[in-house]
Amino acid sequence: MKKVLMGNHAAAVAAALARVQVTVGYPITPQTQVYELLAEMKLNGTLAGEFIAAESEHSVMAAIYGAATAGARTFTATSSQGLAYMHEMLHWVAGARLPVVMVDVNRALGAPWNLGTDQTDSLSQRDTGWIQIYCSTNQEILDSVLMAFKIAERVMIPTMVVLDGFTLSHSYEPVDVPAQDDIDAFLPPFKPELTLDPKRPMTFGALVGPKDYLRLRRRMAADMAEAERAIDEVGREFGERFGRFYGQLDAYRCEDAETVLVTSGAVGSTARAAVDALREQGLAAGNLRMRSFRPFPAQALRAFVRPGMRLAVIDRNYSPGAGGIFAQEIKAALYPRSSASVHGYVAGLGGGDITVELLQEVWRRVHDAAAAEPEPASWVEDAR
Amino acid sequence: MKTSIPSNELMSSGHLACQGCGATLSMRYALKGLGANTVIVIPACCWTILAGPAPLSSLGLPVLHSPFASAAAAACGVKAGLRSRGDVETQVVAWAGDGGTFDIGLQALSGVADRNEDILYVCYDNEAYMNTGVQRSGGTPQGAWTMSTPGASGSTRPKKDLDAIILAHHPVYFATATPAYAEDMVLKFTKARAIKGFRFIHILSPCPPGWKSDPKDSARLSRLAVQTGLLRLYEVEDGRMRLNMPLSKRKPVEDFLRAQGRYKGMGTAQIADLQRRVDEAWGKDPESEP
Numbered sequence: 001m002k003k004v005l006m007g008n009h010a011a012a013v014a015a016a017l018a019r020v021q022v023t024v025g026y027p028i029t030p031q032t033q034v035y036e037l038l039a040e041m042k043l044n045g046t047l048a049g050e051f052i053a054a055e056s057e058h059s060v061m062a063a064i065y066g067a068a069t070a071g072a073r074t075f076t077a078t079s080s081q082g083l084a085y086m087h088e089m090l091h092w093v094a095g096a097r098l099p100v101v102m103v104d105v106n107r108a109l110g111a112p113w114n115l116g117t118d119q120t121d122s123l124s125q126r127d128t129g130w131i132q133i134y135c136s137t138n139q140e141i142l143d144s145v146l147m148a149f150k151i152a153e154r155v156m157i158p159t160m161v162v163l164d165g166f167t168l169s170h171s172y173e174p175v176d177v178p179a180q181d182d183i184d185a186f187l188p189p190f191k192p193e194l195t196l197d198p199k200r201p202m203t204f205g206a207l208v209g210p211k212d213y214l215r216l217r218r219r220m221a222a223d224m225a226e227a228e229r230a231i232d233e234v235g236r237e238f239g240e241r242f243g244r245f246y247g248q249l250d251a252y253r254c255e256d257a258e259t260v261l262v263t264s265g266a267v268g269s270t271a272r273a274a275v276d277a278l279r280e281q282g283l284a285a286g287n288l289r290m291r292s293f294r295p296f297p298a299q300a301l302r303a304f305v306r307p308g309m310r311l312a313v314i315d316r317n318y319s320p321g322a323g324g325i326f327a328q329e330i331k332a333a334l335y336p337r338s339s340a341s342v343h344g345y346v347a348g349l350g351g352g353d354i355t356v357e358l359l360q361e362v363w364r365r366v367h368d369a370a371a372a373e374p375e376p377a378s379w380v381e382d383a384r
Numbered sequence: 385m386k387t388s389i390p391s392n393e394l395m396s397s398g399h400l401a402c403q404g405c406g407a408t409l410s411m412r413y414a415l416k417g418l419g420a421n422t423v424i425v426i427p428a429c430c431w432t433i434l435a436g437p438a439p440l441s442s443l444g445l446p447v448l449h450s451p452f453a454s455a456a457a458a459a460c461g462v463k464a465g466l467r468s469r470g471d472v473e474t475q476v477v478a479w480a481g482d483g484g485t486f487d488i489g490l491q492a493l494s495g496v497a498d499r500n501e502d503i504l505y506v507c508y509d510n511e512a513y514m515n516t517g518v519q520r521s522g523g524t525p526q527g528a529w530t531m532s533t534p535g536a537s538g539s540t541r542p543k544k545d546l547d548a549i550i551l552a553h554h555p556v557y558f559a560t561a562t563p564a565y566a567e568d569m570v571l572k573f574t575k576a577r578a579i580k581g582f583r584f585i586h587i588l589s590p591c592p593p594g595w596k597s598d599p600k601d602s603a604r605l606s607r608l609a610v611q612t613g614l615l616r617l618y619e620v621e622d623g624r625m626r627l628n629m630p631l632s633k634r635k636p637v638e639d640f641l642r643a644q645g646r647y648k649g650m651g652t653a654q655i656a657d658l659q660r661r662v663d664e665a666w667g668k669d670p671e672s673e674p
Contacts, residue, residue, distance in 0.1 A: 021468035022461065050464040054457065055495030062454030062492065066425065066461025069448055072468045088451055196446040196462060198421045198474055205449030206438040 005175045007168035008033035010138045011077060011103045011161070014145035016041050017183045018101075020075040021049040021190075022067035024060045026082065029115055030165040031105040034077035049073075057082035061089030068098035069204055071195035073149065075100075079165065080107035080121045087125065090158075094129025096205060097220070099152035099159070099190070101145065102130075106265065106316075107165040108350040116351015117165035119265065119317035123293070123325045129220060131159040131227055132293040136268035138173040139244065146178075147238050147246065150187055151230045155223045164266040166351065178242055186241055224295040231292050232300075248297035249304060250289040253279060257286025259310040259367040264290045264326060267314055267354050274359035285363055290326060298333035309340040312366040314359065315377075316348040323377030343369075344377040358382040389570050390416045399434045399442035404599025406589035406606060407508045408434060409563035411443075411479070414506065414585075417573025420445055422475040423462055427455035427489060429481035430515045431508075455480045457492040460501035475504065475577055482509040482523030486544050497553035497582050504576050504583045507546070510591035518594045522546070527650045527658070529596075536649040547586060551620060556581035558620040562588040564606035568617060568628055575619075588615050596645025608640040613662045637662055 005013065012034045015023065023042070025035035041047035049072070054060045057078050064074045078086065083104050093100055108118035122132060133148060135141045144161045152159040163169060178186075194202060208216070232247045239245030252272050254260055263271045268289035278285035288304065288311070290297065305311070315324025322328060327344030334340055343366045348354040362380060394415035401408040407430050415422070423446045426432055432449060436442045450458040459478035466474050480489055485507040496503060512530045513519040519532040522544035533539040551558060557579045561569040569587070576583045588609055590602040597605055609615040610629055614637060617629040637659050641647040650658075 022464045024461065024464075050468045052460065052464055053499070055498070056491060058453060059457035059492045059495055062450060062457035063461030063464065065450065065454070066448065066458040066463075067465030067468070068461075070423075070462045070465025070469065072465035074465075089454065092451055196423045196448060196466070198423065198445055201441075201444060201446045203435065203438065203441045203443075203447040203449070206436065206441070206447070207432065208438045212438065 001177050001179070002174050003177050004172050005138055005142075006033060006170055006172050007138045007141050007163050008105065008170070009037050010142040010175050011145055011163070012037035012041070013177060014142045015075040015101070016047045017178070017180060018073065018075070018146055018149045018187055019048065019189070021072035022052070022064070022074045023047065023049060024052040024054050024063045024067070024074070024076050026054050026057050026060050026078070028057070028079045028082040030107055030169045031077045031079040031082070031103070033169070034103055034105075057085040058089060061086040061093060064100050065089060065093050065096065065098065068093070068100050069096065069196050071190070071192045073190040075102070077103035077105065079105040080109055083121045083125060084109060087128070090125055090128040090130060093158050094220075095216070097156040099149070099156055101148045101152055102158070102160050103145065104160050104162045105165045105169045106162060114350040115165065117167050117316065118349050118351065119162070119315075119325070122160060122162045123317050125160070126294055126325070129157065130294060131157050131231075133159065133161050133231070133291055134264040134293060135161065135163045135168065136266050136289060138168060138171070139175050140246075141168065142175055142177065143238060143242070143244055143246065146183060146187060147234050150234045151227065153190055154230050154234070155227045157220070157223055157227055162265065167266040182241065186238065227295050228297060228299065246291065248292040248300045250291055251304065252287040252289070254286030254288060254304070256284055257309075258284045259312060259363055260286045260288050261359055261363055262288045262290065262311050262313040262326065262330065264293065265316065267316060267348070270354060270356055271314070271359055273356045274363065277356060278360055278363060283367070293326070293329070296329050296333060301330065301333050302338065305334060305338055305340045307339045310366050311340060311342045312362050313342060313344050314354065314362065315344060315346050316354065318346050318349060327377065345380050346377055347380045353382050355382045388567050389413070392416065394420060394444045396442045396444070398440070400436065401430070401434050402593055402599070404590065404592040404602040406510065406563050406591060406602055407431060409602075410508050410569070410587045410589050413563060413566050413569045414573045415445070417570040418475055418477065418577055421473060422477055423448065423466075425450055425455055425459040425462060425476065425478045427480050427484045428452040428515070429484050431479060431481070433515065452484055453488045454492055455484055455489055456496040456503070456505055459503045459505070460496045460499070463502055478503060478505045480505070480507055481515070482507060482511060483513045483521045485509070486522030486546050494553065497550060497555055497584070500556070500582045502580055502582070504585065506585045506587065508587045508589040510589045510594055511543070512594050514591050514594040527647055527654055529646045529649060538646070538649050550584050550586075553582070554623065555584050555620070556622065557583040560586045560588070560615065560617055562606040562609060562615060562617070564603045565610065565617060565629070572619065594646070597643055601643055605640065605643055608635065608643070611635045612637045612640045613666050614640060634662070634666065
């Protein structure tokens with residue numbers, strides 16, 4: 001059934017459709033409507049499970065840790081400072097191999113205060129051991145949350161579904177909401193092997209020596225590699241059931257593209273418009289949207305890139321002293337084997353507009369550069 | 385022979401505690417009251433070690449280790465998770481030291497107490513960060529030496545009034561305990577088990593390395609804390625307080641202090657001052673409720 005939903009509500013509706021057993025929440029702009037709608041659904045009976053209104057994000061993830069170890073399917077949503085405040089627990093939940101699903105609504109980190117969208121919050125959690133999926137439309141938010149449970153529970157790795165603050169979270173779009181029966185067929189109940197059970201007493205998280213620790217992390221690495229396949233396979237299964245196909249990458253008009261705008265999140269939609277405009281001018285433009293960031297889709301990226309291709313990477317994030325984070329990771333995945341050049345552009349931090357015009361300008365700068373020698377990170381702003 | 389304390393043991397003797405550890409006695413008695421249908425959540429504290437490194441365990445029930453600040457929140461999550469799977473019977477107990485309760489875990493604890501989450505929170509209070517080698521916590525008494533309050537005067541601030549903080553959250557059940565009074569302790573855990581909602585038990589737990597006391601004196605110090613009036617054994621149910629151990633005559637606080645090296649820096653004047661404060665708190669009548 002088609003409904004007009006804001007991005008935050010698409011996330012909450014998806015969590016309820018996934019029959020989450022324990023939801024824990026805490027308010028933070030611009031995520032608050034996820035929390036509010038779930039509280040309302042709990043009250044009117046459309047959210048069947050337990051609902052905890054915690055007193056901080058650190059406790060949100062701690063309660064999720066307890067609930068997931070007890071064997072429940074769990075969900076929460078946060079943003080920015082809230083995500084940063086959870087940081088310790090993000091590592092812990094990933095190390096405990098719990099298939100938690102969380103929505104992060106991108107927002108800039110302070111200081112100074114800023115509420116606008118900015119990916120540095122989620123990207124700075126890249127080493128915590130969570131799968132990260134970036135969405136470009138409200139439909140994709142709903143679909144990605146549903147797929148996230150299936151992916152997470154297959155590889156036993158927590159999964160973060162990321163969406164742009166305000167641009168998606170507060171924008172209304174028509175969203176096809178699948179029927180509960182169809183979701184139930186796609187996503188069966190969570191059946192963990194090991195749980196906290198007095199009939200079968202076990203200890204979780206006990207002290208280990210370096211040998212076991214290294215082996216546990218190595219197993220996580222193997223399962224992260226498996227997650228690359230899981231994202232593609234679950235995306236394909238979802239497509240077969242619901243008509244919308246997903247994968248690690250989403251390429252648009254790239255077949256013969258010489259220079260490709262590489263984006264993540266909602267900028268992907270804007271980039272398509274920029275590519276269309278460039279194509280109308282007879283230019284070989286394309287857009288590659290990075291849906292997954294962890295595990296980093298290195299194999300898929302290497303398969304995508306052709307020799308001599310120029311990648312204009314738009315980063316709405318910034319790692320001080322290093323540059324845009326997607327650009328760095330793409331370079332690490334491609335070099336030194338690829339002859340493609342990677343050009344990093346930092347734009348739209350703290351909610352600044354990344355317009356069709358700005359994206360065309362970046363594309364031209366990369367395409368028209370005399371040599372394919374990449375520049376260090378360039379900062380661009382829309383002057384309009 | 386029929387004993388007043390259940391003879392079953394849910395804790396094994398193969399734990400890793402120091403000699404004379406009050407925290408192991410406390411756990412042993414607590415589990416006798418709680419029974420096997422219990423999940424224990426342990427944040428960073430001595431018990432992280434005492435429960436055993438993987439794959440060993442000194443506890444015969446499910447254990448969840450959690451980061452330092454998160455015991456209360458993790459425990460309420462476990463309870464919600466079990467409930468969501470149809471298990472409404474299993475007890476969930478957060479078992480934390482004073483650092484994890486008075487200091488870093490206080491926010492999460494306040495949250496679960498405020499929401500009246502259906503868990504039992506136990507603080508085994510040995511009055512400093514003992515697992516990291518004796519540093520001051522909010523539970524350290526005035527005058528006590530620690531590695532982070534190294535001068536002759538020891539800790540200069542009075543012990544944080546945790547009981548008042550917890551009671552300000554209107555818990556359904558609150559009690560203090562100490563392992564020298566084993567029957568009292570087992571009884572309190574048995575009672576707490578049967579109550580729904582947020583419950584809290586505050587245990588004073590002797591620690592020979594941190595208190596600089598002889599391991600053979602742990603039970604004696606636990607008893608002296610009560611007999612001197614420094615520790616009051618009491619319960620609060622539905623807002624009503626009941627003193628469990630009225631004293632017809634209190635022993636001088638000096639008896640408790642002098643058996644511990646951590647109070648070596650306390651002079652006669654400071655001891656007299658502490659005695660005066662204890663007397664004032666109890667009033668003229670030794671059986672009066674402070």
